[in-house]
Amino acid sequence: MIDNDLLFHSNEVFIIITGALAYIVMLRLPKQFTRQQTIIMLLISIYLSALFDNTLCVHPFNFYYVNNTSIPGFWDLMSYLMFGPFAYLFVYIYSILKKNRATYFIYIVVWAIVALFAEALAWHAGVYRYQNGYQMFFSLPIYLLVLTVTMIYYYSYIHNQEE
Structure with a gap:
């Protein structure tokens, strides 16, 4: 039998552990970007996740809610x-890879799958609670869009400065 109190807090534990690990990894990597570039990448990821969550969680959609209440x-x-x-690691790894036009699209698709996997973990921890027929794979186009926007930022503001 599962303790309901444990289920109620599993989302908070997941958020703390995942967030701490993600920031530790990010901060331990060799510096490759300026402070401004790093802050903008973090803000892109935070803003876009909040934007889509707060769009899909409200009327008329009400597809899911984040954490314990709507x-x-x-x-x-x-x-x-x-x-x-997430955006920082996405750009960081891409910036050190040998790349061409084909790898650009493959890289975005691979990271969209990684994002779906991360969402699945968050869903199992109770961070996301789907409703009204929403299914996890509906997030795939959103991840593809967010990753493409992030890649546009990289090519527009970081890659051009590296050359």
Whole structure:
């Protein structure tokens, strides 16, 4: 039998552990970007996750809610911060790879699958609670869009400065 109190807090534990690990990994990597570039990457990821969550969680959609209630709160903010390093790691790894036009699209698709996997873990921990027929794979186009926007930022503001 599962303790309901443990289930109630599994989302917060997931957010704390995942967020801490993501920021530790990000901060331990050799510096490759300026402070401004890093902050913008974090803000892109935080903003876009909040934007899509707050769009899909409200009327008329109500496809899911984040954490324990449909009312935004402290743990929702923490979950957005948790995904901040996602864009940074996405750009960081891409910037050190040997790349061409084919790898650009493959890389985005691979990271979209990674994002779905991360969402699956978060769903199992109770961070996301789907409703009204929403299924996890519906997030795939959103991840493809967010990753493409992030890649546009990379090519527009970082890659051009590296050359």
